[in-house]
Amino acid sequence: xxxxxxxxxxxxxxxxxxxxxxxxxxxxxxxxxxxxxxxxxxxxxxxxxxxxxxxxxxxxxxxxxxxxxxxxxxxxxxxxxxxxxxxxxxxxxxxxxxxxxxxxxxxxxxx
Amino acid sequence: xxxxxxxxxxxxxxxxxxxxxxxxxxxxxxxxxxxxxxxxxxxxxxxxxxxxxxxxxxxxxxxxxxxxxxxxxxxxxxxxxxxxxxxxxxxxxxxxxxxxxxxxxxxxxxxxx
Numbered sequence: 001x002x003x004x005x006x007x008x009x010x011x012x013x014x015x016x017x018x019x020x021x022x023x024x025x026x027x028x029x030x031x032x033x034x035x036x037x038x039x040x041x042x043x044x045x046x047x048x049x050x051x052x053x054x055x056x057x058x059x060x061x062x063x064x065x066x067x068x069x070x071x072x073x074x075x076x077x078x079x080x081x082x083x084x085x086x087x088x089x090x091x092x093x094x095x096x097x098x099x100x101x102x103x104x105x106x107x108x109x110x111x
Numbered sequence: 112x113x114x115x116x117x118x119x120x121x122x123x124x125x126x127x128x129x130x131x132x133x134x135x136x137x138x139x140x141x142x143x144x145x146x147x148x149x150x151x152x153x154x155x156x157x158x159x160x161x162x163x164x165x166x167x168x169x170x171x172x173x174x175x176x177x178x179x180x181x182x183x184x185x186x187x188x189x190x191x192x193x194x195x196x197x198x199x200x201x202x203x204x205x206x207x208x209x210x211x212x213x214x215x216x217x218x219x220x221x222x223x224x
Contacts, residue, residue, distance in 0.1 A: 031210060042202060043154060045212040088153050092210060097167035098144070099213070101153030 004091050006102035014110050019076040021105035023089035030094045032065055032072045037104075038085040046074075079109045113137070115216035117203050123222045124193055132188040132219045136205030143186050144213060145178055146202040154202055160186060161209065193223045 003026045013019050023032070031050045035043035047056055049065035049072060056063045062075045072089055086106045090099040116135040124130050136143050141162055146154035156170040160180045168178070175193075180186040190197055200220050204213035 033212060035215075042215040042217050043204075043213075045214065048212055090153075097159045097209065098156040098170065100156065101146075104153050 004089060004100045004102040006089060006105050008105055009103065010106045010108070012108045012110060013079050015081060016078050019079050019083070019107055021074050021087050021089075021107075023072045023074075023091075023102050025070045025091045025100075027070070027093055029069050029091040030096070031092050032069075033090045033092075033099065034063060034072075034074055035088045035090060035101075036085050037088065041085075043088060076107075079107070081109050081111055083107060084109050115203055115205050115214050117201075117216040117219050119219055120217065121220045121222075123224060126193060126195060126223055128193050128223075130190050130193055130221065132190075132201050132203075132221070134186045134188070134203030134205075134216060136184065136186070136203070137214055138184075140205035140207055140214070141183070142206040142208055142211070142213075143180060144204045144206070145186070145188050146204065148200045148202055148218070157188070190221075193221075195223045197221060198223045 006023050033048045034046040036046055037043045047063050052069050053067045054065040060077045064073045076083055086104045088104045089102040092099050118133045143160040145157040147157055148154045158165055158178050159167040163180055163183045175191045178188045200218040202215055202218045204215045206213045
């Protein structure tokens, strides 16, 4: 079955440092979405990538979709304490109805 | 406007009991999803509705789990003969359609004692 893995599982950074999480799927995806979940909260949609090699930016966040549409990354520049939370990628397989969520990367930002 | 709502927010039940969890999606959203999230894990897909019909129920773990959406809006997830392993946060999400971003509700934390 389809699996979506993320690394690292945990990341502690000093405020102002950069952060990257990587997502890898065992199968080719039709699209990939990224969500952020604050401690005690629910996942909140960040972005969707559809095209091979696509790059999208949201302020300090940069999202990439691999050429083979099997991997993705999220990079945060100059982290802030408001970036704390768990970041999940969620992939949708070709012809599939559901999203497979990755294992998540829990980000801690030290002030 | 109003987001996705879920009731109850917390449910404690004894092993073997029956529970119902309710999801009220964003008005006009045709797609509705149920997920289960255990501590430290990502949401695990359970079932997807497009309108009133279950388009994909491949994530339901066994026949103790059942979900309905009779009028294409509110959905109820039903769990029979609950087991301690069913303890988790049950999340509902809605979407304007297939392959769109999903809007999650706050979840129902189910504890089976």
